[in-house]
Amino acid sequence: xxxxxxxxxxxxxxxxxxxxxxxxxxxxxxxxxxxxxxxxxxxxxxxxxxxxxxxxxxxxxxxxxxxxxxxxxxxxxxxxxxxxxxxxxxxxxxxxxxxxxxxxxxxxxxxxxxxxxxxxxxxxxxxxxxxxxxxxxxxxxxxxxxxxxxxxxxxxxxxxxxxxxxxxxxxxxxxxxxxxxxxxxxxxxxxxxxxxxxxxxxxxxxxxxxxxxxxxxxxxxxxxxx
Amino acid sequence: xxxxxxxxxxxxxxxxxxxxxxxxxxxxxxxxxxxxxxxxxxxxxxxxxxxxxxxxxxxxxxxxxxxxxxxxxxxxxxxxxxxxxxxxxxxxxxxxxxxxxxxxxxxxxxxxxxxxxxxxxxxxxxxxxxxxxxxxxxxxxxxxxxxxxxxxxxxxxxxxxxxxxxxxxxxxxxxxxxxxxxxxxxxxxxxxxxxxxxxxxxxxxxxxxxxxxxxxxxxxxxxxxxxxxxxxxxxxxxxxxxxxxxxxxxxxxxxxxxxxxxxxxxxxxxxxxxxxxxxxxxxxxxxxxxxxxxxxxxxxxxxxxxxxxxxxxxxxxxxxxxxxxxxxxxxxxxxxxxxxxxxxxxxxxxxxxxxxxxxxxxxxxxxxxxxxxxxxxxxxxxxxx
Ligand SMILES: Nc1ncnc2c1ncn2[C@@H]1O[C@H](COP(=O)(O)OP(=O)(O)O)[C@@H](O)[C@H]1O
Ligand SMILES: [Mg+2]
Numbered sequence: 001x002x003x004x005x006x007x008x009x010x011x012x013x014x015x016x017x018x019x020x021x022x023x024x025x026x027x028x029x030x031x032x033x034x035x036x037x038x039x040x041x042x043x044x045x046x047x048x049x050x051x052x053x054x055x056x057x058x059x060x061x062x063x064x065x066x067x068x069x070x071x072x073x074x075x076x077x078x079x080x081x082x083x084x085x086x087x088x089x090x091x092x093x094x095x096x097x098x099x100x101x102x103x104x105x106x107x108x109x110x111x112x113x114x115x116x117x118x119x120x121x122x123x124x125x126x127x128x129x130x131x132x133x134x135x136x137x138x139x140x141x142x143x144x145x146x147x148x149x150x151x152x153x154x155x156x157x158x159x160x161x162x163x164x165x166x167x168x169x170x171x172x173x174x175x176x177x178x179x180x181x182x183x184x185x186x187x188x189x190x191x192x193x194x195x196x197x198x199x200x201x202x203x204x205x206x207x208x209x210x211x212x213x214x215x216x217x218x219x220x221x222x223x224x225x226x
Numbered sequence: 227x228x229x230x231x232x233x234x235x236x237x238x239x240x241x242x243x244x245x246x247x248x249x250x251x252x253x254x255x256x257x258x259x260x261x262x263x264x265x266x267x268x269x270x271x272x273x274x275x276x277x278x279x280x281x282x283x284x285x286x287x288x289x290x291x292x293x294x295x296x297x298x299x300x301x302x303x304x305x306x307x308x309x310x311x312x313x314x315x316x317x318x319x320x321x322x323x324x325x326x327x328x329x330x331x332x333x334x335x336x337x338x339x340x341x342x343x344x345x346x347x348x349x350x351x352x353x354x355x356x357x358x359x360x361x362x363x364x365x366x367x368x369x370x371x372x373x374x375x376x377x378x379x380x381x382x383x384x385x386x387x388x389x390x391x392x393x394x395x396x397x398x399x400x401x402x403x404x405x406x407x408x409x410x411x412x413x414x415x416x417x418x419x420x421x422x423x424x425x426x427x428x429x430x431x432x433x434x435x436x437x438x439x440x441x442x443x444x445x446x447x448x449x450x451x452x453x454x455x456x457x458x459x460x461x462x463x464x465x466x467x468x469x470x471x472x473x474x475x476x477x478x479x480x481x482x483x484x485x486x487x488x489x490x491x492x493x494x495x496x497x498x499x500x501x502x503x504x505x506x507x508x509x510x511x512x513x514x515x516x517x518x519x520x521x522x523x524x525x526x527x528x529x530x531x532x533x534x535x536x537x538x539x540x541x542x543x544x545x546x547x548x549x550x551x552x553x554x555x556x557x558x559x560x561x562x563x564x565x566x567x568x569x570x571x572x573x574x575x576x577x578x579x580x581x582x583x584x585x586x587x588x589x590x591x592x593x594x595x596x597x598x599x600x601x602x603x604x605x606x607x608x609x610x611x
Contacts, residue, residue: 047609056517056605077521084519091608095514099236111229112520157518 003065004164004197005030005053010062012048012220022048023059023220032164033195035188037208040217046201047169049217053199054087054167055079067164084113088158088196090168094150096142102153103129103138109160128156132186148179155186159196166190168200172207184210230524233515234531237508248500249539252584255493256544259486259580261551266482268571270475274441277471280404282316282347282435283444283464284451290458294430302343302434308454311447314346315436319418321425324387327376334372334414336386338421338431347437350402350415356380357400363420366396369410370403386414386424394424486580490587497536497591501529505595505602512599513607526596533592537585545581 005028012023022045030036038046051057052064055071064071067086071079083089088109096105106125107117117125129138132152137145142153151171158166168187172180184207191198200211208214216224238245288295295301298317306315319338324331341350341359350359350367357380360366368378378384378398386394396416404410422428438444441464448463455461465472505512512525549572556566 051605051608054517056608080516080519080521082519083517089517095510095517095608097233097236097511097514099233099240099511108515109518112515112518112524115228 002032003029004032004067005199006063006065007053008063008065010049010052010059010064012045012052012057013060021220023052026062026220026222028215028222030165030197030199032197033191034212035191035198036200036213036215037211038199038201038215038217039203039205039208040223042203044217045220046217050167050169050199050201054089055083081113084109085161086164088161088163088166090151090154090158090166090171092170092173094142094147094154096150096153096157098141098143101139101141102134102145102149105142105153106138106156106160109157113161125156125160128159129153131159131190132156133182148175148182151175151179151183152186155183155190159190159194162194163196165197165199168198170201170203172202172204180204180207227524227527229520230527231531233511234528234535237504237511237528238532238535241504241507244500244504245536245539248497248536249543251496251500252493252537252540252588253543253547255489256541256580256584257548257551258489259584260545260548260577261555262482262485263576263580264548264552264570264572265555265568266478267573267576268569270478271571272569273471273475277468278441278464280347280349280353281464283438283441284312284436284448284461285463286434286451286455286459286461287432288458289460293432294427295432295434295459296430298431298434305434305436305451309447309451311439311443313437313439314343315434316340316343316347317418317431318344318433318435319421319425319427319431320433321421321427322389323414323424325372325376325378325414326385326387327378330376332372332376333412334386335412336366336388336414336416336421336424338416338418338424340418341415344435347435348404353402353404354400355403357398360399360415360417360420363417363423364394364396365399365416365420367400367402367415368398369413370401371407371411372414373401375411388424390426392424392426396420490583493584494587494591497533497588498594501533501592501595502598504532505529505598509602509607512602513604516602516604517608522600525602526600529592529596529599530589531592533589533596534585536592537588540588541581541584544584545577548577548580 007026007028010023010026011021013019013021026049040046048057052059055066058072066082071082074082097108103125106128110117110121129135132155134149134152137149142150145153172183175183187198187200190196202208214224214226215222287293302315302317306312317340321336323334323336325334345351355370372378380398380400382398383395384398386396388394402415438447444463445465448461452461516525552570552572556570559567561567
């Protein structure tokens with residue numbers, strides 16, 4: 001399998017006066033279609049790493065390749081298009097737009113890129129809502145849903161543009177254990193059925209162990225990779 | 227573009243109270259502009275109208291020794307056909323005289339007019355408070371002041387002594403009131419023929435008087451006419467004789483513009499600051515939209531559209547409010563006789579200008595938050611969740 005993500009010698013230093021180095025010469029390659037988990041103590045640099053992969057943050061030096069294209073030299077508009085087409089984000093907080101309904105939130109990535117929504121895309125959004133089990137509440141405003149429902153809506157939204165990669169930063173951090181289980185099963189199913197590459201940060205070892213690959217970050221370096 | 231508009235609409239809709247307050251702020255600005263503008267324009271029109279509305283605005287006189295203009299018929303028709311914006315053209319044959327009543331002499335100005343042509347300028351029919359206009363030779367109108375002072379009544383025959391020593395008996399057929407004491411006491415209006423024969427002008431007159439459509443163009447029209455006149459004729463306009471009125475009007479206009487500019491600046495600052503706050507309020511939404519790949523320009527457009535929509539809503543509301551204010555003012559700020567203290571001048575062009583200005587200003591004000599939103603980095607939002 002080819003690598004859909006490649007990081008070469010990534011260093012990340014925060015601050016200009018007081019410098020704190022968070023990532024050290026980090027190399028990482030992620031295979032297409034794989035299901036990966038990142039674990040590590042709080043403050044070890046997991047989110048920083050994921051945000052660099054997602055092109056939301058830039059490394060201080062080193063090279064980032066997404067889908068074979070080098071991203072650390074792209075301009076803001078190129079990055080925006082790349083993110084829209086190839087990366088789906090799921091964060092600890094759902095970040096749904098409270099002014100829109102759940103279904104409209106799911107359609108948002110499509111509308112950002114293409115504007116008008118044709119019938120087949122609307123159908124896809126509806127299918128995604130069914131996939132995450134939210135057919136009944138899809139026309140609710142994002143604020144009129146439970147935490148689990150909001151997070152599942154965010155998952156459906158991340159899938160809307162059929163991205164190659166989904167990056168999830170503690171996606172169940174705000175959910176109870178039962179809902180956590182449902183959400184992870186859902187993510188695994190999507191990985192199997194659609195071949196989407198997943199990188200999930202979690203502090204739950206039990207969940208992490210169900211992944212194809214576990215990467216542990218310690219003080220900005222990869223301490224374990226199995 | 228459409229998505230930005232859509233998001234802008236939803237943002238405005240989701241905080242209706244705030245949206246209404248900003249729109250109201252703009253509306254108050256617009257309504258104050260419209261009200262003050264209409265008031266000042268009404269005031270000026272009223273002032274100009276009472277000062278020069280019932281007067282000739284351009285007068286042609288002769289500088290020759292006898293001060294007489296011959297061959298005037300063709301000149302009258304030339305002027306009304308050749309110059310754009312000339313409204314009423316009327317000949318006059320004037321001469322000073324004395325009238326005697328009860329052993330008392332009153333000095334008068336006999337004004338021979340063609341009543342039909344002069345109606346447009348002097349509105350004699352409206353000014354007539356008693357009796358009727360002279361129809362036959364040696365019939366005259368006198369003013370209310372002269373009537374009160376001399377005791378002359380309608381139907382009286384009075385003796386008039388011209389400056390050249392001729393005596394003439396004239397019959398009073400009516401009394402006028404021009405609402406200017408000086409005119410009411412000295413003017414005696416009669417037909418052109420009566421005055422011409424009294425003063426032995428033959429077929430000549432002493433002046434050509436006219437009014438123009440736009441009183442403020444009187445000076446340019448006057449100089450156009452002057453250019454075509456023979457050397458011994460002089461065209462003069464009201465502006466030459468009313469410099470202080472003009473500078474008063476000018477001062478009024480300038481202060482009105484100043485008020486309007488400052489009202490609009492305060493509206494601009496208000497909108498800019500409120501919209502700047504909305505960027506902070508909506509930073510989560512902007513952040514995630516950017517993470518999902520919305521371009522900075524589209525993110526900025528959201529706020530530009532908000533400014534535009536607020537401007538349009540505020541302008542419409544402001545027009546309604548301003549017109550309402552104007553209506554209330556003309557209904558309740560009244561003189562004892564029931565007429566408005568100041569007749570407002572509702573000028574659709576001016577209202578459209580104020581509204582358009584408010585919309586432009588609101589959109590400009592939105593550029594500040596638009597820039598802010600363009601600069602917002604999604605990582606800031608996501609890191610600080
Ligand atoms: N913007 C920033 N400025 C300075 N230090 C930061 C910033 N963001 C994160 N850090 C620091 O970088 C380290 C790694 O943070 P993070 O990647 O969020 O860790 P994790 O996700 O593993 O908890 C932490 O020590 C954190 O304090
Ligand atoms: Mg983290």
